[in-house]
Amino acid sequence: MNTPSAPLRMVEVSGAEALWLLEGSALGRLVYNTQRDQTVVRPGRHTWEYGRLVVRTPAPAAAIPATAAYHVDEVRAATSTGWTVTVSGRVDVVTDPDEAAHYRRTLSGWSHGPHDTLLCLHPKTVAGFRLARAEE
Numbered sequence: 409m410n411t412p413s414a415p416l417r418m419v420e421v422s423g424a425e426a427l428w429l430l431e432g433s434a435l436g437r438l439v440y441n442t443q444r445d446q447t448v449v450r451p452g453r454h455t456w457e458y459g460r461l462v463v464r465t466p467a468p469a470a471a472i473p474a475t476a477a478y479h480v481d482e483v484r485a486a487t488s489t490g491w492t493v494t495v496s497g498r499v500d501v502v503t504d505p506d507e508a509a510h511y512r513r514t515l516s517g518w519s520h521g522p523h524d525t526l527l528c529l530h531p532k533t534v535a536g537f538r539l540a541r542a543e544e
Contacts, residue, residue, distance in 0.1 A: 452478065464512070500530070
């Protein structure tokens with residue numbers, strides 16, 4: 409027997425809380441547009457350090473534009489509750505060999521070679537929401 413579920417609502421969270429949620433997660437998705445205006449979504453592993461987001465993703469470095477977004481969420485299907493965070497801003501490919509070696513040890517990847525890219529995303533915007541049951 410199915411029971412009607414309570415209505416859900418999205419509640420915006422502060423930038424500090426959104427970054428806290430992001431920091432507590434390890435997986436997300438890099439989202440960017442190609443020169444042909446095609447939207448590309450790639451899985452990523454990330455870490456938040458020194459006010460920047462470092463992402464390891466299976467995407468060719470040459471295809472990454474100057475700006476991108478990174479999306480992280482944790483949604484519980486059974487209760488339809490959870491949270492979602494999106495950061496966007498300038499992106500730099502990590503080219504320093506020592507820094508790259510450190511992040512390759514820290515962040516496991518899905519592929520190696522030309523599609524194993526380390527990025528540094530400098531957030532310009534941070535948006536976060538909690539998915540919650542509406543008060544009755």
